[in-house]
Amino acid sequence: MIYTYCKDALLFKRVSPIIYLKVILAAIIMISVTGYFMYKYGIKNSINEMSVEERITLVKENDPFSKEKMASMLGGLNVKFPWIPMAQSMLETGHWKSDIFFENHNLFGMKEARARITTAIGTNKNHAEYNTWRESVYDYAFYQNRYLNTIKTEGEYY
DSSP states (O other), rough: OOEEEEEETTTTEEEHHHHHHHHHHHHHHHHHHHHHHHHHOOOGGGGGGGGHHHHHHHHHHSSSOOOHHHHHHHHHTOOSSSSHHHHHHHHTTTTTTHHHHHOOOOOSSSOOOSSSSSOOOOEETEEESSSSSHHHHHHHHHHHHSSTOOOSHHHHOO
């Protein structure tokens, strides 16, 4: 049952099921008509019309790597002890100057995962390859969640 509050009588009054059904029907009709016209007259998101390669290029060009963005992402993903993966990334990539980083977008020297979820698209130069540097960070978060989820201290992490 649905009720509405009447301020004058200070009581709740029952709403007729017919009125409730009319409101739901009107909402369904509005959504359907809007969807039909959007489909018929081609109101589409231009990114959906792009090929996969064009999307990847757009993301790469509009989101260059920076240490600050990586640190923010590690924090946002609740990676444990984010300063450790940051230091690991600096070591693995020679302060983000290695071929593995530039060609594979691999920040951590990760190998392609075989027994867990991964964002890697394959292997290049014996290391996991990613479409973007962000996917490398996501993959590290997946790795940590799968294999390092019980650690409680920095010592255990090392």
